[in-house]
Amino acid sequence: MNSTFKRILVVLLSLTCLLVLWWVVADQLNDRSLPGPQAVAQALMIEARSGELFVHLMATLMRVIAAFLIAMLIGSAIGIALGLNRSLNQFVDPWLVLLLNIPALVIIVLAYIWFGLNEAAAIGAVALNKIPNVVVTLREGARSLDPHTSEMSKVFRFGFYKTLRHVVLPQLQPFFASAMRSGISLIWKIVLVVELLGRSNGVGFQIHLYFQLFDVATILAYTLAFVFIMLSVEYFVLQPLEKHSRRWRAKGA
C-alpha cells in the first residue's frame, strides 16, 4: 500500500516537472510553433465543446480496436499453427520475414491503391502491419508448450476444443500479453498514418488538417487526448485482464 502510494507520487511529480518545463520553455520562446499548456488546454476545450473531439477520437478508437482484434485473431492462429508444424513454418517463414521488413507506409499505400480509399482497406492495412509481430510472438509461445500436459490431455481424451481452451491457451497467456502490449501502441500510431493518407475523420485526419493550418495547439490537443485514452485502455483494460489471468501464479509455484 505504502509503496503503491509512493509510486503514484513519483509519477505525479515527474509529470508535473514535465508540465512546468514545457510551460517555461513555451513562455520563453513565445512562438506559434510551441504553444504552452494553457493554449493547448484552450484548444482542447474548443474542440470538446464543438463535439469534434469526441467524433474523431471515437473514429480512431474504433479503428484501433478493429485492427487490434483482427491482428490478434489472425496472428495468433497463424503463430500457433507455425509453432506446432515445423514444415509449414519452414514454408511460411520467408513470407513472414518479407512482411516484417516492408515499411508500414508501403502496405498502407498499396492497400489504398488496390482496395480503394475505404474503411476495410484502412483497417486491413493496419492489421497487416501488426500480424507478423503477433505471429512471431505466438510462434515462440507454441514452441514452448509443455509436452507433458499435451500428453495428459491426449490420455484423458480431451479433444481439440477442450485441449485448446484449457491446456494450450493458458500456457500461451504470457505471449498473448506481450503481443497485446506491443500491439496496441504500435497499432494506434499506424492508424493515425492511415487516417492522414486516406480517411476523412479520426485523429490522424484532424492532425493533418491542423498541420496545414499550422495550428500546433490543436495538434497537441488531439495527440494528448488520444494518448490519454490509450493509457486508460492500458491501465483499466489490459493490465487488469493480465492480472486476472495470472492470479494462479501469485500463489505458490
Next chain:
Amino acid sequence: MATTETLTTDILTADIRSKVFDASEGGVMHAIDNLNFSLKSETFTCVIGPSGCGKTTTLRLLLGLDPDFDGKIDFPQSQTMTAVFQEPRLLPWRTVEQNVRLVLPADGKGVALDELFEELGLEDVRQFYPGELSLGMARRAALARAFAVMPDLLILDEPFVSLDDATAERLRELLLSLWKSTSCTALMVTHNVEEAAMLADEIIVLSARPATELGKIALDVPQADRDTAYIKQMCLKLRQIGLVE
C-alpha cells in the same frame, strides 16, 4: 461359471515386436524387442525392470502416445484408459478440484467427487493451486483425477517415486483401496521390487534394453493378507528371475 469367465477376460493385449528410436550419429536404439503380454480384467499387474530398460516407453505405446512402433495393441475403444504419470502433470492454472473436474466427460459420468476427495485426504486442498501442494499431495490429486472417470484400465508410471517411505506407503494403501472399490484393471511400472510384491497380482520382469520379458510370477495371496515374510519371499523370487536391482 459366468462370473469366472468375465474375471478372466483380457482387457488389453500387447504384442510389441519392436520399437526403435533414432539415436544420435544416425544410428538406431532398440528400446523394445518382442514384448508380449495381456492384462486380465480387474487384476493388478506390475512391470519391473532396470532403469532405462524401456518401461516408460512401453507405457507410452499402450497409452497411444507414440504410434510409431512395429506391433499391435488391442484395447477396446469403448473402454476408458487413464494414467498417473511420474510427474503429477496437473494444470497449474486450475485448482485441484478444477483439475479433477476437467477430465470428467460432458455427460457427468464419474465417481462422486466428494467421496473421492475425502478418501484421498484432499478435502482441505480442493481450492489450492498445484503450485501450493507438496509432491505427495500433488500425487494424491493425480490419483483423484485418474479415478474420477471410473477407468477400465489405469496405467501408472512410477507414481510413488521420490516420496519418503511413510508417504509412499500411505499412497500405496490408498491406491489399493481405490483399485478394489472401482474394480478397474491396473498396470504399474516400477523399479521398486518390494512395491511390486505388495501391490501386484502378477509381476512381469523385463530385461535391460532392449526390453523383453525375462519371466513373470503370479502372486496368489490377496494384497491385504501379505506379510513381510511373503513379500520377502516374492522379492527373492523376482531377483532370481533376473536383472532387477
